[in-house]
Amino acid sequence: MIPHSLLLESQHTDSLANTLKEIGYTFERVKSLDDVTKTLEGGKFHFFIFHITDVENGEAQKQLTELLENYPQTLIILITDSTKWDITATLLKQHKVYDFIQTPIDLSHLQFTLDRSFQYLLTKQKSQLINEAENHLYKRMVEIFDWKKSLSHKENENIAADIIHQMNINLFQGSGIGTLMSVVSILISKSKLDLEGKNYSIPKPVMDLLSENYEAAKSMFDSMSISQSVIDDEMVVKNLDSPTKLLSIIQTETETLNEALNIKSQKINLSQIPASVTGKKIHFDEAKLSYVVREIFLNAIKYSREKDIIYLIFFHKENFLELKVINPAYQNNDGTNGIPEKYESFVFEPFFRISSVVDDSYAKFEQFRFGLGLPLVKKIMDQHQANVQIYNIENNFRNENTKDICLTIRFPLIEEEK
Known part of the structure; x- marks a missing residue:
């Protein structure tokens, strides 16, 4: 994943913007500290980067403290020089900034610093989630091995049940292998041998059910084959083409998914690609x-509701083309809404699910399954040297005080050779 940065614009950061472009990193710029909060609320940034001269006064440092408290998932990186070591040391000591980059900016050092900081951020997020998971596991163990509860309820559970549950979700829940096995069992029990003992007769409803679930199982194995081909492919995409070619892909996939959209009377609204x-x-x-x-269309369709509108919007920002897929955020089984901040990076890990519910209505359209959809999307975008994120945003499309889920892909733009 390519880190996405918010850069406080000044004469001191112009060279940094050019260097970020050179190494293919995506970023956006704001003109003042007052604009930072609004921008961070409307998007997801791994880093906030500014020059030390912009935070020398007390009011600016107060704003910096507020940003640190309100946006802990955005690391603050300082650009400094040898004349400002006293302020730099103070900010580092007070943990108001995570790291610094000294001017004149060296390309390799900049990339090393940002890469190292990004790995720290991912590790921090993972440790928080693991700690939460460990607490959950501990509570489950207490419940399972509490002898009083065991005596009163004759409970016969064990931790392995969780593993079996996940296997059931990934392989056997809904139409497919599990149902196919059930139908074969019905087929055997309902078929009748003729008087000559040579042929079996099968009731038509059983045969129809068998055919239907055979197709579902076949679709499942086809998706496994496609997933395997993507997993095994390590080639970086070298081919270059116009961004407008994305429109034909989107049009084709929208037509393919028209039946899926009709299930809940949903619509897709598509913007134009900026002429710039x-x-x-x-x-x-x-x-x-x-x-x-x-995959990203199907995700939006599955997790939206009746008559919802899914927006697909293009933006040209700095050195990249941004594609946003936006759909309403609804409550999950655990009471959270949409994509909780603690899960934003983990939805791109294999087999990770926020919800364990499987909806068979869309099975025949899926090319990736088993919790591999977004991980494979991320892999493909990595091969395109592009960035993908998913997070909640404030609702700006509907006149309601709610949140939306926003999946954002950023394609680095390359100047056409003349």
Whole structure:
């Protein structure tokens, strides 16, 4: 994943913007500290980067403290020089900034610092989630091995039940292997041998059920084959093409998913690609990007409700083309809404699920299953040297005080050779 940065614009950070472009990192700029909070509320940034001259006064440092408290998942990186070591040391000591970059900015040192900081951020998020999972496991163990509860309820559970539950979700819940086995069992019990003992007769409803679930199981194995091909493919996409080619992929996949949209009378609203990207190119593999578009559309469709509108919007920002897929956020089984902040990076890990509910209505459209959808989307985007994130945002499309889920892909833009 490519880190996404928010850069406080000044004469001292112009060279940094050019260096970030050179190493292919995505970023956005704000003109003042007062704009930072609003921008952080409307998007997801791994780093906030500014020059030390912009935080020398007390009011600016107070704002910095508020940002640190309100946005702990955004690391603060300081640009400094040898004349400001006293302020730099103070900010580092007070943990108001995570790391610093000294001017003149060296490309390799900048990339090393940001990469190292990004790994720290991911590790921090993972440790928080693991701690929560350990607490949950501990509570489960107490419940299971509490002898009083065991005597009163004759409970016969064990931790392995959780593992079996996950296997059931990934392989056997809903139509597919499990149901196919059930139908075969019915087929055997309901079929009748003729008088000559040579042929079996099968009731038509049983045969129809068998055919239906055979197709569902076949679709499951097809998706496993596609997933395996993506997992095994380590090639970085070298081909370049116009960003406008994305529109034909989106159009094709929208038509393919029309039946899926009709299940809950949903609609997709698509914006145009900004004219400002004319003459620029992106890394482009049509087949792989088709997989990505299908998966992110299906995610939005499955987790939206009746008559919801799904928005797909393009933006040209700095050195990248941004594609946002936005759909309403609803309550999860655990009481959280949409994509809780603590899960934002983990939804891209294999087999991770916020909800364990499987909806068979969309099974025939899926090319990735078993909790591999977003992990494979991330892998494909990595191969395109692009960034993908998913997070909650404030609702700006509907006149309601609610949140939306926003999946954002950022394609680095490459100048077309003349």
